[in-house]
Amino acid sequence: MTVNEKYGASLLDLADRQNLIVIDADISRASKTYFFKEKYPDRFFNAGIAEQNMMSIASGIATMGYIPITHSLAKFITTRALDQIINGIAYPNLNVKMVGIYAGLSIGKDGATHQALEDIAVLNTIPNMTIVCPGSMEEVEELLKQSLDVNQPTYIRLCAGLTPKLANDYIKFGEANRLTTGTKVTVISTGVLTDFIYEVITENNLVDKVELIHIHTIKPIATDTIVTSALKTKNVLTIEDHNLIGGLGSIVTDALSKHYSEVQIKKIGINDVFGCSGSVEDLYHKYGLSKKHILEYITEAIKAI
Amino acid sequence: MINEKIISLKKMANKIRMDTFNSVIAASSGHLGGSLSIIEILTVLYFDVMDLNEMKNEKERDKLVLSKGHGVPALYATLANKGIIDKELLNTLRDINSPLQGHPDCRKTKGLDVSSGSLGQGLSTGLGIALAQKLSKLHYRTFVILGDGEINEGQVWEAAMFAAHYKVCNLIAILDVNKLQLDGATNKVISLGDISRKWKAFGWNTIAVDGHSIEDLCYKFNTIPNNGPTIIIADTIKGKGISFMENNVEYHGKIPNDHEVLIARKEIEEEGNMWSI
Ligand SMILES: Cc1ncc(C[n+]2csc(CCOP(=O)(O)OP(=O)(O)O)c2C)c(N)n1
Ligand SMILES: [Mg+2]
Numbered sequence: 001m002t003v004n005e006k007y008g009a010s011l012l013d014l015a016d017r018q019n020l021i022v023i024d025a026d027i028s029r030a031s032k033t034y035f036f037k038e039k040y041p042d043r044f045f046n047a048g049i050a051e052q053n054m055m056s057i058a059s060g061i062a063t064m065g066y067i068p069i070t071h072s073l074a075k076f077i078t079t080r081a082l083d084q085i086i087n088g089i090a091y092p093n094l095n096v097k098m099v100g101i102y103a104g105l106s107i108g109k110d111g112a113t114h115q116a117l118e119d120i121a122v123l124n125t126i127p128n129m130t131i132v133c134p135g136s137m138e139e140v141e142e143l144l145k146q147s148l149d150v151n152q153p154t155y156i157r158l159c160a161g162l163t164p165k166l167a168n169d170y171i172k173f174g175e176a177n178r179l180t181t182g183t184k185v186t187v188i189s190t191g192v193l194t195d196f197i198y199e200v201i202t203e204n205n206l207v208d209k210v211e212l213i214h215i216h217t218i219k220p221i222a223t224d225t226i227v228t229s230a231l232k233t234k235n236v237l238t239i240e241d242h243n244l245i246g247g248l249g250s251i252v253t254d255a256l257s258k259h260y261s262e263v264q265i266k267k268i269g270i271n272d273v274f275g276c277s278g279s280v281e282d283l284y285h286k287y288g289l290s291k292k293h294i295l296e297y298i299t300e301a302i303k304a305i
Numbered sequence: 306m307i308n309e310k311i312i313s314l315k316k317m318a319n320k321i322r323m324d325t326f327n328s329v330i331a332a333s334s335g336h337l338g339g340s341l342s343i344i345e346i347l348t349v350l351y352f353d354v355m356d357l358n359e360m361k362n363e364k365e366r367d368k369l370v371l372s373k374g375h376g377v378p379a380l381y382a383t384l385a386n387k388g389i390i391d392k393e394l395l396n397t398l399r400d401i402n403s404p405l406q407g408h409p410d411c412r413k414t415k416g417l418d419v420s421s422g423s424l425g426q427g428l429s430t431g432l433g434i435a436l437a438q439k440l441s442k443l444h445y446r447t448f449v450i451l452g453d454g455e456i457n458e459g460q461v462w463e464a465a466m467f468a469a470h471y472k473v474c475n476l477i478a479i480l481d482v483n484k485l486q487l488d489g490a491t492n493k494v495i496s497l498g499d500i501s502r503k504w505k506a507f508g509w510n511t512i513a514v515d516g517h518s519i520e521d522l523c524y525k526f527n528t529i530p531n532n533g534p535t536i537i538i539a540d541t542i543k544g545k546g547i548s549f550m551e552n553n554v555e556y557h558g559k560i561p562n563d564h565e566v567l568i569a570r571k572e573i574e575e576e577g578n579m580w581s582i
Contacts, residue, residue, distance in 0.1 A: 026454060026487045026494055029554075034488075046488060048457035048495030049424050076423065109334040109399040111407035113374065113422030276410075278401030286401055 003137060003162045004101055008032025010141035011069065015040055017148065021061055023047055025054045025072040031101050033071055051076050055084035055098070062094035067148055073107070074100030074116035074157055078123060086126055089153045093128040097147060099156045103133070104241035105270075105287065106160040106192055111277035116157075117270050121246025123155050124219055131218040132173065133157040135194035136166045139216050146173040157218075159192035159241070161280065166214060167198060176222035178229075182210040185301045186229040188238045190215045190248050193289065197239060200294045209302055215248060223255045230256055236265045237301045241289060244269040264304065268297055310353070312580055314519045317386060318348040319577040322546050324382035324395055326573060330566055332399040335407065338556045340379040342483040342516065342541040343450060347383040349522040350448060350479075357387070365443050368418045368434050372427020373452035373481065374408040375558075381405050381414070389416035425458025427451065428478060432464050435476040449478045454486025457495050462507065468534040469508025477529060478509075478536040481516065483543035485554050504536050516541035547572055 001009075012035045014020060026049045028034040037044035047054035051072050058068035070077065077100040078085070089096045103116045123129050130152050134140045140158065147154040150173060167179045179198050187210050189197050194214040201210050211229050215221060230236050236256065238249035249267030256263055270287055284290045322344045329335035351357070355367040371380050378398060385392040390404075397403035404413040408422025419430050431449035438445055451461065468476055480500070488494050497503075501511045510532070514525040516539030529535050543557070544550030547569040550561070561569060 024488070026457070028488050030487070046494050049454050049486065050457045050459060050495070053459060080423065109332065109407050111399070111422070112410065113408040113420070276401070277399040277403065277405075277407040282401035 001137070003140060003158055003160055004030060004032045006137040007099070007101075007140050007144070007158060008035040010144050011036050012039065013141075014145060014148070017067070019066045020148070021045070021066045021068045023054050023058055023068055023070045025049060025051045025070070025076070027072055027101070031071045031099065051081040052084050055081040056088050058096045059084070059088040059092070059094055062089070062096045063092070067095050067097065069097040069099060071099045071101070073114060074103035074119050075114050078116060078119040078155065082122065085123075085153070090126045090128045093152055095151050096153050097156060098153070099158060101158045101160075103157045103159045104191065105275055105283045105289075106241065106280060108280045108283060109277045112274040115275040117243045117275060118246070119155070119157060120218055120242050120248065121250070124246065124251060128152050129219060130154045131157065132216055133159070133191040133218055134162065134216050135177070135191055135214050136163050138165045138169060139171050142171040143173060143216060157191065161192050163195040166195060171216070174217045174220055174222065176225040177214040177216060178225070179212040179214055180207045180210050182206065182208050184209040184233060184305060185235040185237055185298065186211045186213060186226075186233045187298065188213045188215060188226065188236065188248065188252050189240060190218060191241060193239055193241055196291070197294055200291050200298065204295055206298060210298060218248060218251060221251055221255055226252055226255050227259065230259060230263045234263055235301055235305045236263055237297060238265070238267045238269070239289070239294060239297065240269040242269055243272055245272055266297070266301060311519055311523065314348055314352055314523070316577070316580045317352055318345050318519065319573065319580060321348055321379065321382045321386055323570070323573045323577070324385060324392075325379045326547070326569060328382060328395040328398040329378050330560070331396045333560055334399050335378050336375040336558050337378075337560075338485065338543040338550060338553070339373060339376045339452060339481070339483065341545045341547065341550065342543050343376050343379050343481050344545065345517045345519055345522060346450065346479055346481065346539060347379055349519060349526060351383050351387050353523055354526045355448065356445070362443070365445050367445050368431070368447045370419050370427045370431040370434070370447065370449040371409055371421055372431070372449050373424065373455050374421035376450070376452070376481075377407075377409045380409070380417075384414075384416040390414060424452065424455040425460045428461050428464035431476055431478070432468055432473060435473050436471070438475050439473070446475050446477060449476070451478055451480050452486070453480060453482045453484065453491050453497060453500070454494065456480065456497070457486075465504065465507040465509065472533045474531050474533050476534045478534070480536055480538045481541050482538060483541045485543045485552070485557065487557050489554050501538055504538070508533065510535040512537045514539050517545055546576060
């Protein structure tokens, strides 16, 4: 099962909620919202390739108490329709869900024009916005469900290639999910990279050394958990499939701003460049996110302290 | 009567179709349907209509904006057959570090005038290039290829209004009406209605063409009026030239299996044999 199939099935499972409206922008065969469309055609709309129109329609529907869930590629649902999101949805604080598929480098060969590497940064600066980035298929289902009751706009950032389950199945919107509880370094990640990093940690017997904190809710971020762990290890390493500027690393750094003197922080991510075409494996290698790279970052962070 | 020029263009289109297909198969990724529907359009543009005279100032050659950027495998194959890029590169399509990106990157590939991939922007970009022509008094025309699903984007119509208002006559759009977009038939997703009347109402000249007929394309590109923006509305088939892909929405982005690849190559070859006597 692919992430999008899991998403489409989860959406269908929620169809009992009569106020749920699904809108897609000509990618329903990819986002699998067509599962919903086939069963509930009256509550499904295809806006065509018109993300801005989709978003403003959603804003209007939401004013009447419905919960519209909009869909496109992560790249296009965020920045293409940004003013519609900011002025039309976030400003009036409407309960609109925006689901972006194939986030980050996970879209692979389609290349830079399709790789959302700025979406977290951009949406994080918008008041009232909430952001989730699931790290497993289970989290996709659970966070979609929980986000409906967050009476605010939510951006749901879906990466391709998610694992079915993470090592810890504690999933609560707004809280972090701790996967290992080592003492030498706090590693913080989100989305598809979390399980990847978890594998590096377990394959290299680093469980005692690394506290791996998975952040599925990027906004509001679980500041307390991050601060507590950072004060324990005095050593924080963030790793993300997103621009280093304004991404998870920046957000974590902000969360730690009162503790700069006590904690060493290192940020790994895309170093303010555009992506390119290539298999996901090749891309991770090129942009320093392969398992080999990640092991190096962790080992160095442990040594540095 | 079929003259020599027409036959050689048909041969060229066949070569470009095969090269396009092979490059996407080599990449095992890419959009075949929307590439195959613009093969004849690109062939006639690059081998008959556009002035690419490289002896002139580089800035003065005709420009092409592939607004439906996902159709770029067809453009790479055209540029390769025109000798603008190295033919060997076609096998590196979408590979890490290849200049041939999944969507056009004008900083990486020679012969590309703009980057594209996010749909709906290219008519505006082409408009800008056309305005720069007026401002600079350089001699060139600007061609923009749009998808029929792509014109769902409101920006296309913003550009349409602007172009008519400023009577931009060195701008020629070509609409690839293959009747399919990603989710299905265009008229099932968002009805386009009477496309020609819409563009006319926006102040454009419209010319209908059979988008797979080399003869018709050659003829119609010669009848472009000079009194404002013109759109050539091309009736095409998504997946053209490969029977099981034609009019099949599945092949918007799907890669055929090994068996299908053999059938496809055979069909393209057979079509080519018709022109090689
Ligand atoms: C702004 C934007 N939204 C969505 C997409 C994803 N997408 C790529 S191709 C496509 C369908 C295009 O249909 P059409 O314009 O008819 O092209 P063709 O049939 O020639 O492939 C979509 C929705 C995109 N590339 N850009
Ligand atoms: Mg089409």
